[in-house]
Amino acid sequence: MMKLIQVADLHFGRECKPAITAAISAINSLQADALIVAGDLTQRGKTSEFEAARDWLSQIPLPQIVVPGNHDTPMLNLYARAHEPFKRFCELFGEDMQTLKFPGLKIVGLNTARGWQVRRNWAEGSVNLDDLQDALGDTPELKALVCHHPFRPVPGAPLTTRTKRGARASQAIARSNVRMLFTGHVHQPAIQNWREEGGQYLAIGAGTLSDRLREWPPSFNEIQLNSGQVQVIAHAYEGTRFVPRKLGTFTL
Template identity: 50%
Template structure:
């Protein structure tokens, strides 16, 4: 099982060379699904949504996409307040459905808001009822890999140049750790990152994708390839430098125990 995990495409400020090269890698790897963790557009304009829709339509793999804070009408405040994601739904509403693959369940969660009662509307907010729905029933098939995808990290990645504060993020993190979900896929900070989040209630793997736009924050354009095989999840980050992508392994985990594994097991798996 191979998943392409993208975020922050920002059509309107997209990096066309990186997008073209990324499309080639995704097709070459014949991924089983594509997950987009928000910010498909820069200002939520129709032409930006159309460009994002056209790019994603090139792939035969199923796509799950959730909105980011940039996918609202940036300059239309009444629309942001009354129908923040109406335009997004018209273009991508069909891609917000859960994906049920062979032994892998992926569900989306909208952490973005059109407006908030705080200064920075770009920050995320978790509706805990929506999170429970994304987590799903606890009695899922035994051995199933369960993934939740959203735009904002519940806990801000320490190494990201952009630090973020997601409302109810601490409670969401604890609730996710106590659930059967093993992996959280996010974006927003434009920095590839992976870490094991340990809470008193349990643990989960937090994976953040970079950006494929020109809106860089100390890191080159990047996206993730996540491989799941024989109970092992491996994160390979594709970073765009010198006109092409370079691959590097950023982590590997035993899915059942939700624990990191040693590098030799990754090497052994890659030789199969």
């Protein structure tokens, strides 16, 4: 069995201090194979917030893949947000989108965040289809994709997403060898088997470890992969500890 941990929306600067502290031992106790970080490490894209996120991640000794979110751009520096939005992120986490490779599975990162867009809500996601095609590649191996924004709106979520070119991206990965899409942004754990013409994939969203809560307490996901079966368990912070809640089991 392979086990992955998925976190998102850490929002250092607005982190839930008791939950994010307790999450270190909770995650480490699960003895997973890798940690997936699906964006929004910071609240305002400040250097001190990125350093706090880096220090927190350094306490989880797992192979990690980290992608930026819309909050990982300089919120108060409009020039930097427009011209070099991910400079601070790249200084600590690298300029290239990361990749993790395991026997039978390759996990690939994709940046769907933008520092600025010509639309009212600049925080919404946007998929560069050329970048997506590069991430998909042309190899037959099973893949998972990590980005911050869901491609399709999450059913029942308190936040409706409008990811630019998200529908086309969803259709593209359904036709590809990608079988799991790991995201954040809506601050609520969820799993959905998306069916598109030509294929399907699992959209797996993580909650938040910040105090910017919607309908769920702070949480992270545990994903168990076993002989083509995928079980997703959300670990919710209740009182002083994380309590597992099964979200569902699916076949890849």
